[in-house]
Amino acid sequence: MTVAAALDQIRAIVGANGILTEPGDMAPYLAEWRGRFKGSSPAVVRPASTEEVAAVVRVCAEAGIPIVPQGGNTSLVGGSIPYEEGREIVLSLSRMNRIRDIDPLNYTMTVDAGVVLTTIQGAAADVDRLFPLSLGAEGTAQIGGLISTNAGGINVLRYGNARELVLGLEVVLPDGRVWDGLRRLRKNNTGYDLKNLFAGAEGTLGIITGAVLKLFPRPRQSETAFVAVPSPAAAVELLARLREATGDAVSAFELMSRRCLEFAIRHVGGSFDPLSEPSPWYVLTELTSGTRSDAFREAVETALGEAFEAELATDAVIAQSETQAKQLWFLREAIVEAQKHEGGSIKNDVSVPVSRVAEFIERAQAAVEAACPGIRPTPFGHVGDGNIHFNLSQPEGADTAAYLARWDEICHVVNEVIFALDGSISAEHGIGRFKKDEMPVIKGPVEFDLLRAVKAALDPKGLMNPGKMLP
């Protein structure tokens, strides 16, 4: 079957409104929002139901047309963008945006893959439940993509990654059959864990079209603190103490360096220094409790007081209102924004065991400074998960293009430290196009063979998001 003939069949399945072939219409689906990854495609297909997805995939399987599944297209590693050759169709899930069912008593919600994360958060809140996944792109990112990339975000410490928030999946397989794994069960020991195979597979094994999500009780009380700490080591120790002292009530624990804060104050309106004296490092932490009580806030205050005595913290402010808490969280977002205004920034999304975070930052800073004198590291991130966004602003006054041309070289310097500390070079952003060529190296021959065996078993024709995750 020719591509043109296949597109005719697909048009018959999804209707004229469900297929885009004009370059102008397709453009938003073919480029990453930062412009780092671009591709081309004969068509962007937008099915409205699982049955339509399945029918489209059957046509593609017959015609040998590869498919790039796409959600909100917020990937930072080019996972949702086709290659330049123009062989792949883009299959967008955005028209599948229905909440199928909410079961508050079972603490579950069943949704189409194309529902945007904030919509899910809101629907859970409407029935007095919490869906805890939360991250910067939540107003655009769709749940199918979030599950396919095993998204992280700020609440992983308490609630886990996307994988851990899913009870069941519906997946259109590479041959167009539908796997109905939409189970709403907490316990089900009958066979291999297919759910976790498709979750995090970056669309390379099939297309997630629906999911059963876990809900939780909504917290009744939240305490947000901005804490000056002398070092990353002190931050890690503080985290362990807070977890112990509050009975694992820490839902977020974000580390940031003084430079991060200074960049924010310099460039992003509304940023401020919450404390009177500068500190080399800060922690922004949120602790939540299911019950309202003065005792909870007292426990937080006592734990911080003990941290002062142990010289793990030098100053702190606890938000006195929800508004003040939001101002503190604004700083966390401003850090990301601010880095754009300090010239080129080379980004690393890495993780190490939590107990090695301090050693990682120290060694990685020394290594990149040796490789590029004057480089300005701005590490920040989710210390509670060992996940540091080890971003590196260019030396002051340096040529931006020349600096960014050293991206691979400098990432390599960071990665060497990561390997030495048994860490991961992609903690939450995934592999996509961006890091696929690293896979044989970081996995080693045994694990790489296992990954290829799984891919070959489930997608023998190699039509699902080819050239993503695996080279």
Next chain:
Amino acid sequence: MTVAAALDQIRAIVGANGILTEPGDMAPYLAEWRGRFKGSSPAVVRPASTEEVAAVVRVCAEAGIPIVPQGGNTSLVGGSIPYEEGREIVLSLSRMNRIRDIDPLNYTMTVDAGVVLTTIQGAAADVDRLFPLSLGAEGTAQIGGLISTNAGGINVLRYGNARELVLGLEVVLPDGRVWDGLRRLRKNNTGYDLKNLFAGAEGTLGIITGAVLKLFPRPRQSETAFVAVPSPAAAVELLARLREATGDAVSAFELMSRRCLEFAIRHVGGSFDPLSEPSPWYVLTELTSGTRSDAFREAVETALGEAFEAELATDAVIAQSETQAKQLWFLREAIVEAQKHEGGSIKNDVSVPVSRVAEFIERAQAAVEAACPGIRPTPFGHVGDGNIHFNLSQPEGADTAAYLARWDEICHVVNEVIFALDGSISAEHGIGRFKKDEMPVIKGPVEFDLLRAVKAALDPKGLMNPGKMLP
């Protein structure tokens, strides 16, 4: 290579102490503790290290000898017992019983597969941490087997199944290579989730030899309550209210019928009725908090008070001491023991969505009573996970052998209700030998094909625990 030659090579690898071939020595490894499953084997091999396991597996792969991996041999579905034909060797992990590393700051422990669960619980407590997996066989069950079967137990509601308690695995693959996936990372988005593929695979894809386990802060306060409830529906509603009112502090929530309690009082010394008036149903629940405060107990008391007003509960006792809490938990264990003294008991380990527990119990009771008048259902279990042990004692005075001969027929009656309610016929015990022939039926053709594709991809020669989980 002949089997005898292979055994010679294996003896050279593990030493004379590492291999048993005398029937008397092998007997404990070849029978399930209840005597329901028996097998035979040319040898029980007990390697002392991962390297020895790998070397043994290489010999078996070359000689075409199938392997049954075995931990504490506490499986209830014959998963760890070879077949009668005597072709398979048993590979016991029991000599691999070393705790390799404890990292309190990273909240992780790295262990050999053969470490017994209570040893792990104790080692965690020694560093003021909690390893929450807990179940009846914990004094014998080994962590490798617990992970291979994705064990459940009483704390799943709060902390998840075994799969969710594992960060990394070390696995000897069917060709004798070692996959070192012993990562201590909370976040690592680099490829398919191999960890969750081997976890819960019942030893059919490889042999787990080591694991990195998640630890948690130890709870500082625990409240145990024994609550009389009018119905399973009331119990489910009570659970949702307790979760909300205490901020998800419910760590266990066990339902039991009056008959369960009566059997315990009749047969097991130390059993008693904690309440003055009989109730058709009871809930034993434990709520834990990370901080010590009167407010927590007050929250529990208030929630129970509101449950009385809403007629979800009719009476309750909250343990006043740890001793009293233990006495209440003793009842839960006594229920299991007591059923042995009431003649034949047909057992079902099933699950449904939590919101359908009440409907399941009602429909299943009616169905089995219609099929077998006088049958005495004794449902109990982990309502918080939707997991009911729907056990069925024989009619009073019935012939035990004749009753037990109807096992398959009566389980089928229960399973029909399970299928109608989108449940699972094996919530936590797994498939093993016992339920493998059900797999094509309960999975349907699409999912069954996926399972077979995974098995064929990772164990192409079919030498890992053959005839378990998949027919």
